[in-house]
Amino acid sequence: KAGVTQTPRYLIKTRGQQVTLSCSPISGHRSVSWYQQTPGQGLQFLFEYFSETQRNKGNFPGRFSGRQFSNSRSEMNVSTLELGDSALYLCASSLMGEQYFGPGTRLTVT
């Protein structure tokens, strides 16, 4: 069974731009969660989607948003990028509990 895939793997953007990251969960998994990982703050929960609905949300500003499609694929969007948004963005999918993480998208904001 294929694992969680994230695209793109690497991305460089300029301050003020927006970015969309994509996550394809493991087949059959309906829950998709997003995390931001930085050296200073560690792994922080962004939001979780289940059956196309946001089920949980972390403490991030409204510039961070997400959505989930009927095939459970998910996207997250960050608008008006700031230097501090540079991070590894991880997606995790789960069926009934255990979360499986993708390799992440490394976003660099210059």
Added chain:
Amino acid sequence: GESVGLHLPTLSVQEGDNSIINCAYSNSASDYFIWYKQESGKGPQFIIDIRSNMDKRQGQRVTVLLNKTVKHLSLQIAATQPGDSAVYFCAENRDGTASKLTFGTGTRLQVTL
């Protein structure tokens, strides 16, 4: 505030020895705990989990101990191997699921030959 922290940022262990990685949590309402392993360039990988109604759980070469009295969690790795070198995170949640996890800061395990 709510936090999940680790006692040591780096742990160096000789190959073949047992490793113990510790984690303290502050939210007494937490009822589900997970240990993850993250290798360079990869996402976190599930190792083992434990619910608050247990105090010990064993997997293959790994054991997780939970002490709710002092809000302490530990991961024991038996016969540590070079492939165990990675950063280990503990994570906790309050609703018994793996959603909306709060992660600790991580401990780097270095296995020396």
